Amino acid sequence: MAIVEIPRRETTLPTTPRRAMSSFFSPSNSATTISSFSNHFSSLKNSNTISESNMDEYIENAEAMITKWDVKGSTFAKFTSLFHENRKEAKEFVKCVKDLRRAMHFLVSERAGSAKLVRAQNLMQMSMQRLEKEFYQILSTNREYLDPESVSSRSSRISSSLSSTTSNDENDNGSDHDEIQMVGEKISEVERLSVLAMSDLRLIADCMISTGYGKECLKIYKLIRKSIVDEGLYRLGIQRYSSSQINKMNQNVLEHQIKTWLSAIKIAVKTLLHGERFLCDHVFSSSETIRESCFADIAKEGSTNLFRFPELVAKGKRWPEKIYLLMDLYEAISDLWPETESIFSFELVSSVKFQALSSLHKLGESVRTVLSDFESTIQKNSSRIPVPGGAIHPLTISVLNYISSLANYSGVLSDIIAGSTSPTQLPFPESYFESPTANETPTSAVSVRLAWIILVLLCKLDGKAELYNDIALCYLFLANNLQFVGEIVRATSLKCLLGDDWIAKLDRKVKLYVANYELMAWNKVFSCLPEKSQEEISPDIVRAYIRQFNTAFDEAYRRQMSWVAPDGKFRDEIKVSIARKLVPVYTEFYITHIGTLKRDRNFEVLVRFSPDNLGNYLSDILHGTVISESSSSSSSSSNSRALRCLG
Structure with missing residues (x-):
């Protein structure tokens, strides 16, 4: 008997699940040539040998089961899911398909042209149509239990259950309840349904792939x-x-x-x-x-x-x-x-x-x-307008806010910056301010990089300081800005990155600028007092010293009334430092020489400053505002007692 090949029509992938279902389960799409089965089974190495009687039994059993669930058969078979209706019978169905495959393998090798092979081929096509439909229905109706979130979040627990389910599938025994029970506990209803759906899909996929229908199975799954x-x-x-x-x-x-x-x-x-x-x-x-x-x-x-x-x-x-x-x-x-x-x-x-x-x-x-x-933006900043009173430059504020935020990303930055060109090769004076020493820590590259940006800023601030006509104000400006840098570093993650040594070097730089500011701002005042107050001098010379001191102090006082140290603590430290140098010297001069002039008719006009109120005047400076001379003492007496008592 000649073997008649049934042509197989290739179809394009449907675009919707509904169209996919009608297309996948059409007779023309499911038709498979006997020769293709011959090729498939010829490539298999089946270690199990069966007799002709076993082969006949396999075909008879398969025919009974497959025709019962033929998708073109009864209304019940058409609209009922085998795996949903009776999973035990579904497993029997799959077993019959596997036995049918073994029977067809026997027929191909022993009787390639037999009528039984054509009969088995037709049964195989019917079974594949049923399994295609089952595969599609399980995928589409169990989306809730097969959604990636459910599967992913419970993957470890489901894996354990699936191992048990797979073992039971292979042994073909055990109830649904038993096969999904985990060691020591029961899984949830959602997990139970997920396990069952995944187990059924695997069972069908294995069966279809082993019988040469993997392509149809994949089309449904991928769609x-x-x-x-x-x-x-x-x-x-x-x-x-x-x-x-x-x-x-x-x-x-x-x-x-x-x-x-x-x-x-x-x-x-x-x-x-x-x-x-x-x-x-x-x-x-x-x-x-x-x-x-x-x-x-x-x-x-x-x-x-x-x-x-x-x-x-x-x-x-x-x-x-x-x-x-x-x-x-x-x-x-x-x-x-x-x-x-x-x-x-x-x-x-x-x-x-x-x-x-x-x-x-x-x-x-x-x-x-x-x-x-x-x-580059820092270096190119071309503003030529000095900040009033030597206050903190807006560039300093923006740069420190920026890099303190960068410090919070030190872990990411260390990965990104590692291996990039070292900024220390750029043409800036390395001696101006030292960077942290590079070491083997993961954040060392970040530390060096951020310290370099601060160095770029400080070099730029040097240029900004030159815009002031008063050299004392120039130093105050630098002291204010570096002190601000130090405060931001201490208060943020920059402290851990730059380290205590870096901060200590910065503090020394600030103290140097403050000392230079004090020297330039108050040196003229100090020079108006005699170097040796204990030496006897004439009343006229004393009057000359007093007039010079009054003029110099008044000039320094009025200038520094418009200057500013924005940080209150830093401002008080500067004023205490000035008072400790000035008040004791003036007090000694006052006690030694000025007392002899108290009988002068113009004493109160001549001696404008006493040791007790000198501190009051000092407390008024560096606020950035000008106040009247008449109110200066009363307005500041409450917050300057410590300054007045330093002498």
């Missing part, structure tokens, strides 16, 4: 599961952007999209993609090639788009504050790298890993560029 992954990414806010779209976004919109991505990435990787990989690996565990190909078709496109977004952001327009968003993106990808590498561990999806690495590389480049641009 449904890819839509779930794509929908999941869309609901997380992951969209596909082009470089031009990113560049056209204004800053607020881009920041919103970045924050959306940052909120989504952990869920996308640890839940959505991890769960999908876990499900795919289980359902197609019988074939490494099939499960890798299947997962690649389902997740590769969406995952590549997911990890491409940070690279597009990195390539887009830059502004100083963008560095924090870039580092957030970098940190998110770095933190998820172990999971990413595990999920996309095989060749077909390796491009996803490469995309993640490419995004990391571009983000790192962009962060380094923003840092360089920031340094």
